[in-house]
Amino acid sequence: MGSLIFFLAFVSFHSALVTCAPFTEFLYPNFTASFLQFVDRGGTFLLSRNETFRAAIFNPGAQQTRFYLCVIHSDSNTIIWSANRNAPVSNSGKMMLTSRGINITELDGDSKWSTPSLQSLVSALQLNEAGNLVLLDQSNATLWESYRYPTDTIVIGQVLPFGTTLYSAVSSDDLSSGDYSLALTASNAILQWQDMTYWKLSMDTGAFTNSNYAVDYMAINGTGLYLFSHKGSAIVIQVNLPPSGFRTAKLDYTGQFSIRSFSGADQKQDFVGPDDSCRIPYVCGRLGLCSNGARAYPPQCTCPSNFHVSLQNTTYCVPIDNSYSLPLSCNSTNSSINLNFSTVSYVRLGYGVDYFSNDFNMPAKYGVNLSVCQDLCSGDCACFGVFYENSSGSCYVLENEVGSIMYLNIPDSGRLGYIKTLVGPSPKNYGDNKDSNGQTLGFPVVALVLLPFTGLVILIVLGSVLWRRSRLPRMGKIKTSHSNSPSGDLEAFSIPGLPVRFEHEELEAATENFKTQIGSGGFGAVYKGMLPDKILVAVKKINNLGIQGKKDFCTEIAIIGNIHHINLVKLKGYCAQGRHRLLVYEYMNRGSLDRSLFGNGPVLEWQERVEIALGAVRGLAYLHSGCEHKIIHCDVKPENILLHNQFQAKLSDFGLSKLLTPEQSSLFTTMRGTRGYLAPEWLTNSAISDKTDVYSFGMVLLEIVSGRKNCPLRSRSHSLDDCSSSGGGSSTSSTQGLVYFPLFALEMHEQGRYLELADPRLEGRVTSEEVKKFVCVALCCVHEDPALRPNMVSVVGMLEGDLPLCEPRVESLNFLRFYGLRFAEASTIEEAGGNSDVLHLQANTPHTSTMTGSHTCFSYISSQQISGPR
The missing domain is CATH 2.90.10.10 (Bulb-type lectin domain)
Structure with missing residues (x-):
């Protein structure tokens, strides 16, 4: 058995x-x-x-x-x-x-x-x-x-419906739902971590927005990735990809959304977002500092200054100073330990860093000082730190969970970060300074052992720094004149805060003898260059400044070079050698706004226009109220709004008007050739103020809406004829297909017909309310009376939605009707073969109106007409 x-x-x-x-x-x-x-x-x-x-x-x-x-x-x-x-x-x-x-x-x-x-x-x-x-x-x-x-992947033939979410895996061999998710909104596909957005499909440079319909589902096929609407009959966003028989779209456990095509066992990555892995929230762990994310995965991970890697958890960075500890979260079982600390303090993160969620979340408070911002965090157990934007007083809080910090490789990102710490003994979960028995090492013992060694190290480091400074006199200081100096004319003076000084020969080599011109303006031509460290730069040759002596020039350059904001083009260096005056700027790879707005390339989508307008106005707000030396730009126009990756807008040529002598300032307008953006006070002997920039920005905002010049000399098929035909037949706003657009905008505002002002190339991909916001703000900015114009900080608030829209005052906009009449007259003369002398004479004809003919944007303005301090 x-x-x-x-x-x-x-x-x-x-x-x-x-x-x-x-x-x-x-x-x-x-x-x-x-x-x-x-x-x-x-x-x-x-x-x-x-x-x-x-x-x-x-x-x-x-x-x-x-x-x-x-x-x-x-x-x-x-x-x-x-x-x-x-x-x-x-x-x-x-x-x-x-x-x-x-x-x-x-x-x-x-x-x-x-x-x-x-x-x-x-x-x-x-x-x-x-x-x-x-x-x-x-x-x-x-x-x-x-x-x-679906779990974390869709394939060709499969759709991801609105309301369905992809969740990443925890790791390559643990398929449990991770912390990263991909969801569809009514207009986009977004990546989130801990319910915080860190990427949108529309941010990718290869994504094209085709309509403003509500998204129904996402799908991939042999030619691309698509967000569809109307049961697949309308495309909201598309990303074109190389043809492929089979491909997958997957939210990887790393937090990146990738699309891969397959040919047998071979696979190819066709798309990845975000392409900068430093924008992945937890790529370097808690408070880890991420750099070089755009070039490699995984990126380089370190700890910020004043932090080091935790001995208890190597994915955490904790304060170096043992008397500071990171607080525990509200829902922690040990959260009562937070009550044992008598003081909340803040450890400042270094310059040039930012946090992924700041670009997607509204500030917790707007228009406050740093102390108020930190007080918001101090009393909230869910808050672990703040980022503060000085230019606008915006306060961003880090709540619930903290991820990695991004290194932006620029001296000033516009925001400074502060991590909340508790002053007292380290909490159990974060203590790093334990002996073999688990006891905290006391300060006297540590001091006795380390102090002599630390002092020696400090002396060595200090000596090394002094030696290096003696070897590198260019940084922030003019070289002293020597007999073997190339020019022999450098004065022996020092000006704090100067950017890097370049020799003329260095810039000749960087630009291949000024081979590739990428722009030009009243101050001179701009050339593309590459420094020895392979960094692209834009080199501007300055002409006709009239500065008496290099010290005056360098003093102003020191002021400009110390103005840092994410929406201002960074001045990297300068050259003041002999008669040469050159400025070295960061390189903006998408060129100026006018090329994208008025050129024949892909049409700027509405959301891209919104981001560009917000970037420009934030930069102006910083110049007016955020930096130590208030600066009036004096030449706000699309040519001076430069675009970088993802259409990030930055102002250029700010502060250059400070380099003019009083005598030469009267030639300022004609030298820079900015017809169409001049505020009336330029021509009425009124004082020039920051409200002058507000007027110019209002004119730019109207051009962003319409996708056309406010004062065209010839009609263009995609906008002018359409505008003139849809304008309702106002005799003052159009003639023979030419339209003075600011007047047309006023007329359409009065009739509530805002969609007729939008760029026709958008083909319905913008709503009336969206256009109304821009038009109302623009008309308020171009009030004839400067006192009625909002300041730039208020313009930021209105465009961001934090402040209610102002109501344009028609009585202060009636001058646009006169401008429109003169524009029509000038257009008729030009069509009849008139020359610039006729236009010039007409522009200077006196009128009984307070708004003289010289106000018109098409006129050629003589130096005698312009006055007023800068």
Whole structure:
């Protein structure tokens, strides 16, 4: 009897080890599969018809503790779907197909995952050639399909409906739902971490917005990635990709959204977002400082100044000073430890750093000082730090969870970060200074051991710094004149704060003897260059400044060079050698706004215009009220708004008017050639103030709305004819297809017909309310009376939505009707063959109105007409 029992047990054990061949395309109820049953096939129990996909009880990474029911792309071994991602089973777990659906259990029968209740009985399970796992009834109708329950991936033929979210895995071998998610909004696809947005599809330079319809679903095909609306008949956003027969769109466990195409076992990455991995919230751990993310993955991770890596958790950075500790979260079981600290303090992060969520979240407070901003955080246990923007008084708070810090590689990002710390003994969870018995090392013992050594190190470092400064006199200081100096005319003076001084020969080499001109203006031509460290720069040759002596020039350059803001072009250096005057700026790879706005390239989408307008106005607000030396730009126009990656806008040529002597300031307007943006006070002997820039910005804002020049000399098919034909036939605003757009905007504002002002090339991809906001703000900015114009900080608030819109005062805008009349007259003369002398004479004809003809944007203004201090 005993031998019989042993024999039956042996047969049972042996049969369990016998593996089965996988089935093709269909399975039927009362089927059971386990990893051990199909171990020789890697757990694969079902193949699609052409074996493109396989279904398996699979253990990613060859680990032996977590097994999942997966659908896998056969050639690349890529998992495109998993059933029990949050409830893995052991290698003896089973998948059972019954007439009621699929059920995944452990060997003991403990259920881990099952399909929901179905409307009818299951007749078959199919794995089709698109990678979709489908339960069918007896009529071959679909009862359930894996496509409707995506995990972290979609494939060609599959859609991600609005309201459905992709969640990343925890790691390459742990498919549990991670902290990163991809969701669809009404207008975009966004990536989030801890419910905080860190990327939008529309941010990518290859993404094109085609309509403002509400998004229904996301899909990929052989030519690109698309957000569709109206049941697929309208495209909201598209990203064109190289043709491919099969590709996946996946939210990786790293936090990046990637699209890959496959050819057999070979795969190619066609798209990744964000392309700068430093924008991934936790890429360097808690408070880790991320750099070089645009060039490599993984990026370079360090700790910010005043922080070091925690000994207890190497993914955390903690204060170097042991008397400061990071607070615990509100929901921590040890949160009561926060009450043991008598003082809350803040450790400042270094310059040139920022936090990913600041670009997506509204400030917690606007128009406050730093002390008020920190007080908001001090009393909130969910707050771990703040970022403060001095130019606008904006206060951003870091709440609930803190991720990595981004290094922006610029001296001043516009915001400074402060991490909240508690003054007192280190909390248990973060203490790094323990002896072998777990006791905190006292300060006197540490001091006795380290103080002599620290003093020696400080002396060595100080000596090294002094030696290096003696070897590098260029940084912030003019070289002293020597007999072997190339020019022999450098004065022996020192001016604090100067940027790097370049020799003329260095800039000749950087620009290949000023080979590639990329722009020009009243102050001179601009050339593309590359410094020895491979950094691209823009080199401006300054002409006709009239500065008497290099010290005056360098004093003003020191002021300009110390103005740092994310929306101001950075002055990197200068040259003042002999008669040469050159300025070296950071290189803006998308050129000036006028090229994108008025050129023949891809049309600027409305959201891109919004971001450009906000960038320009933030830069102006900083010049007017945020920097130590208030600066009036005096030449705000699209040519002086430069664009960088993702259409980030930065003002250029700010502060250069300070380099003019009083005598030469009268030539300022004609020298710079800024017709169309001049405020009336330039021509009425009134004082020039920051409200002059406000007027110019209002005119620029109107051009951003329309996509055309306010004062065109010739009609353009995409805007002028359309505007003139839709304007309602006002005689003062159009003639022979030419339109004075500011007057047309006023007329349409009075009639509430805002959509007629939008760039026709947008083809309905902007709403009336969106245009109304811009037009109302622009008209308020161009009030004839400077006192009625808002300041730039208020303009920022209105465009961001924090302040209510101002109401344009028609009585202070009636001068636009006169401008429109004179524009029509001048246009008629030009069409009839008139010359500039006629225009000049007409522009200077006196009128009884307080608004003289010289106000018109098309006129050629003589130096005698312009006066007033800068």
